[in-house]
Every structure is written in C-alpha cells, then in structure tokens.
Amino acid sequence: MTFFAFGLNHETAPVALRERFALREEAIRHLYRHVRLSPDAEYVVLSTCNRTEVYLFGRWADVHTLRAWMAERAGTTWPEPASFLVEDEAALLHLLEVTAGLKSLVLGDAQIFTQVKTAYQVAVEEEVVGTVMHRLMHTAFRGAKRVAAETVLGQGAASVSTAAAELARRHVEARPGGGPARAVMIGAGQMGRLALEALYARGFSEVLLINRTRARLEPLAAASGADVADWEERHRALADADVVIVATGADAPVLRAESVPTRTRSSECLLIDIAVPRNVDPAIDALPGYRVADLDWIDTCIGEVARQRQAARPAAQAICRELAQDFVTWVFHQQALQPAIHAIRETFETIRRQEIERHAHRFSEADRRELERLTGSIMQKLMAVPIVRLKDTDPGSIDFVRGVKLLSTLFSRPGCDDASEAESSALTQSRLLTEPARPEAPARSEEPAAGCPVASPQRGGESSVA
Structure with missing residues (x-):
C-alpha cells in the first residue's frame, strides 16, 4: 500500500483542459459507489475551480483505474503531460500544502480549506476512507489551522473570489471619466458570496445580483443592500455594467456571445469568469466594448499578491513538513502494532x-x-x-x-x-x-x-x- 496524489491543477493544465476533468459532487459520489478499487484502498477526490485531484492510500492498479475512469468521463485519454503524480512523503506533503493554501492560485487561499473539508465529508459519507485517511485528512486540517494562526500567509486577499474583486477595482479605477461604478454578480454560491463581500470592501456601492433561483438571492440582497434581477435579464444587464463577476455551478456558458447587447457606455466592460467549467463564452472577448478574463488571465494578474505572501511561505512549509513527518511516524507505529x-x-x-x-x-x-x-x-x-x-x-x-x-x-x-x-x-x-x-525462584509446574x-x-x- 502506497500514498498517491495525482490529477490536474492550475500549475499543470490550462483552464480549457481542467474544465473537462472537473467533477460535480454527484459525479464524485457515483465514482465512490460504482468504481471498484482494491478492498483496502482509501481515497478522497477534490474538484475545485483550480484542481481535480485524488488523494489515495492504495496500489498502482487503483491509480490506473481512477485515471481511466476520469479520462473516459472527460471523453479523452489521460493528459499525461498536463497532469502530476507523486508518491509516499511527497504525496502527503502535497495534500498538506494544498489544504493550507500553499498550492493555490492565490497563495494562502482561505477558501480551499473549506473545499477540502467538504470533499472529505463526502468521502466519509460514501464510506471510502478508513483509519489511515481519517488520520491523514485531520493532520492536513490541523496543519492548515496552524499555518493560519502562526504565519501571515492568510492575511489580505485570500481567495480567487477576492482576487477577482481586486481586478474589478483596478479595472474601474483605470477607466476614463470616473463616476460611480456598476457591478453585476451572477451566481449566489459560496464563491459568489465571497466575491460580493470583496466588492463592497473595495468601495463598490452599486451591485446587481442575478441567480437562476431568485429565492436564493433574497437573503443575500437583504443583508447586502444589493439590487436583484431575474435570470432572464442577465444578458441585458451587461449593457451598462462596468464589471461582471460570474461564478455559477453551470456546466456550460451562461453568457453567450450571440445574446450580448451593444454597450450603452463608452467604457469597456470587464467580465471576470471564476467558474470551472467556464461560464462566459470566450467569443464575447472579440465583441466591441467587452473584455473577458478567466482563471488563466487572473493567474497572470495576481503576481503582486503572491509576492507579498512569499515571505510567509518558508514558515508555512516547515509546519507542513513537521506534520507530514509526524504522520509518517504514526503510520510506522500502526504497522509495527498490527502483528x-x-x-x-x-x-x-x-x-x-x-x-x-x-x-x-x-x-x-x-x-x-x-x-x-x-x-x-x-x-x-x-x-x-x-x-x-x-x-x-x-x-x-x-x-x-x-x-x-x-x-x-x-x-x-x-x-x-x-x-x-x-x-x-x-x-x-x-x-x-x-x-x-533477582534470585531465581524454585521451579514451578508449567x-x-x-x-x-x-x-x-x-x-x-x-x-x-x-
């Protein structure tokens, strides 16, 4: 039995490929229920906007089985050059660093901790983790908490959502003429809510909320004071928006080039797509008055945030290495105890x-x-x-x-x-x-x-x- 970590992420594959391998929760549950691995294999599947990865305690045959299933579902072969695979201590350290935000698109991403916990909870519910993976996942959670408490890695903008809001602020400040900026937020999930909070924190006062299910918007709008529009209004809302952040759970673009209206403002509208699969039709980028930024584009624009956090990286990595070594010691402990x-x-x-x-x-x-x-x-x-x-x-x-x-x-x-x-x-x-x-006692009957x-x-x- 070996520890493995493998898959695709923003460091190995472009967003166009990552979105093909992205897995919704229902697909992950289907995998847990119907794909047969070694009887004693344990694993957790994590799929976010930036990565689809598997953390496995099993055998090489299990790796091949899981990669084959993922490739078949994506309708392609396994993308060897655009993927990664590490074993043993390297796999343990990878999981700990992912959970602590050290491997995130935005260094110190606070959202990844919740995403890993959710992935673990799904695996627990589907009964595909045992003693070893339980221990490993809780070690990773403990490491993330220590990194947050003992370093400055998590200070400042700490997620893709906040990075998107920062891009929105810069775009608005650079437009000619000034005046109040109008933002549109499409999607009311966790990433959408985080982006909304980040927009308000950066001075946006006019925000329009749109979601497929309007009922989910009402509490959010009441708490934030934002306006609300029906789903059918999403394309028309682009005409006079300065910036649009899109983060829905759709499997295909929700904004299509053929439905985008002519701009009513002279300034350019920036559409920031932070969803995987992408929610904004890339063809919109070619239309007059519109510009599209997806996660790959965001990756090139957040170097400043990453540089500010680099100073905390060595201390955070040391915490992860320490806990990884503690876990290895525990594994040897368990192996020694079994006989x-x-x-x-x-x-x-x-x-x-x-x-x-x-x-x-x-x-x-x-x-x-x-x-x-x-x-x-x-x-x-x-x-x-x-x-x-x-x-x-x-x-x-x-x-x-x-x-x-x-x-x-x-x-x-x-x-x-x-x-x-x-x-x-x-x-x-x-x-x-x-x-x-002490002196030998007299012989006794056995x-x-x-x-x-x-x-x-x-x-x-x-x-x-x-």
Whole structure:
C-alpha cells in the first residue's frame, strides 16, 4: 500500500483542459459507489475551480483505474503531460500544502480549506476512507489551522473570489471619466458570496445580483443592500455594467456571445469568469466594448499578491513538513502494532470459541446468542487494556519496541506441542523487560498454553488427551 496524489491543477493544465476533468459532487459520489478499487484502498477526490485531484492510500492498479475512469468521463485519454503524480512523503506533503493554501492560485487561499473539508465529508459519507485517511485528512486540517494562526500567509486577499474583486477595482479605477461604478454578480454560491463581500470592501456601492433561483438571492440582497434581477435579464444587464463577476455551478456558458447587447457606455466592460467549467463564452472577448478574463488571465494578474505572501511561505512549509513527518511516524507505529494486535485478537477469540463450544450443550439457542454477545464484549474489554497502553507509548522509545515484541510473543498461537516452551520463553522475556534482576525462584509446574487441550497424567508417566 502506497500514498498517491495525482490529477490536474492550475500549475499543470490550462483552464480549457481542467474544465473537462472537473467533477460535480454527484459525479464524485457515483465514482465512490460504482468504481471498484482494491478492498483496502482509501481515497478522497477534490474538484475545485483550480484542481481535480485524488488523494489515495492504495496500489498502482487503483491509480490506473481512477485515471481511466476520469479520462473516459472527460471523453479523452489521460493528459499525461498536463497532469502530476507523486508518491509516499511527497504525496502527503502535497495534500498538506494544498489544504493550507500553499498550492493555490492565490497563495494562502482561505477558501480551499473549506473545499477540502467538504470533499472529505463526502468521502466519509460514501464510506471510502478508513483509519489511515481519517488520520491523514485531520493532520492536513490541523496543519492548515496552524499555518493560519502562526504565519501571515492568510492575511489580505485570500481567495480567487477576492482576487477577482481586486481586478474589478483596478479595472474601474483605470477607466476614463470616473463616476460611480456598476457591478453585476451572477451566481449566489459560496464563491459568489465571497466575491460580493470583496466588492463592497473595495468601495463598490452599486451591485446587481442575478441567480437562476431568485429565492436564493433574497437573503443575500437583504443583508447586502444589493439590487436583484431575474435570470432572464442577465444578458441585458451587461449593457451598462462596468464589471461582471460570474461564478455559477453551470456546466456550460451562461453568457453567450450571440445574446450580448451593444454597450450603452463608452467604457469597456470587464467580465471576470471564476467558474470551472467556464461560464462566459470566450467569443464575447472579440465583441466591441467587452473584455473577458478567466482563471488563466487572473493567474497572470495576481503576481503582486503572491509576492507579498512569499515571505510567509518558508514558515508555512516547515509546519507542513513537521506534520507530514509526524504522520509518517504514526503510520510506522500502526504497522509495527498490527502483528501484536492480531496475535492478541486471535488468541482471545480462539479461547472464547473453545469455551463456548465446550459448554454449548448446557445452553438453549437463545441463551447461546446472549453468551456470544456477552463473551464478545468481555473479550473486547480485555483486549483494550494492552492495546491502549501500547498505543499510548512513544513510538520512538525502546519501551514501545520491547512492548510490541513482548505482546507478539505472549499472544502468539504456536502448536500445542511447542506451547510450554514458547510460553516459558515469553514469561522469561517479560520478567527481564519489566522487573529488576533477582534470585531465581524454585521451579514451578508449567501450565498448558491458552486454548490447548489439557493433558491428564497416566501410569508410566504417559499422558492422553482427556
């Protein structure tokens, strides 16, 4: 089993290719439910406006299966030159840095943290994550919180939405004539709401809200004081707008070149498309009085924001490396524990089964079911004592290493002929590890290994199975 991170993002692929591989939540849930991976594989799929990536604890065959499914859905082959794939520690570090905003289009993007948490929640609901991925995702969340609290990476404009609003401000300030600027916001989702807040923070006072479902706009308009227009008015609203930000969940452009009206203002209208797939027809850019900026265009225009945050990058990366190393230590800890835990469970379960079968004739069917439940519960409680204490031991200490070896020896299930010798060796090791040296006690009669048949003494020193 290996850790993998792979997919496409704004660093590897242009927006035209990313939008082909973008996955809505319903598509991701379909993937979780219908695509079969290795029985013990665990994974999370993240798809945002800037990336479609998979974080996988599995095998190479699982990587091939997932890439084939994604390529087939996109109607193409897997874009090897425009994708990435990293393994092991590099994959862990990639996920931590994505969650902390270190890999975002806008360095320190605050929105990505919520997007990763949402992706994880969907994976949890679809039951495709287990102990390892649970631990890894929560490590990533802890890292993002530390980066936000301990560095200045998240200060200032912190998302694509706020970067779009900053571009809008610059565009309006550069237009001739001045005067009040009119902005149109199409889309009432999370990115749209963030962009609206950022527009007001940058001095826009005339904002028109448009959404396919008008009911979703009413609370937003009431809270912000913005005007509202029907969905059918979206093209006509462009005629006298200075800037338009578009962020809907549509799979195709919602603004088409053939429906765009003639400008009523002499200044140019800037349409900022921050959706993936793109929501603005690229052909509008060729029309008089209109200019289109998509995510690729935004990427070239936000270098200043990135430069201001570069100073915080080393400290943020150090936090991610520290937590990635902590996670690797935890993984080794778990791998070292598994033989001991398996030995404990197998030994206790064997003894439980033997005793139930031995006394089964004394109980009714109903009583036997209750006996199964009761003994199972007792077994779990008995197992918890050594396992919990061992897990609480520092995995880097010699006590941990000794404890794993001791438990594996104590609870291993050798053949009954070898049981006495094995148990004697285990008890001797236990005394050496846990007690100071002291004089040897007189020899005692040995007990048979747990779960082995009891021998009855016979004449002549022989024994037979009772």
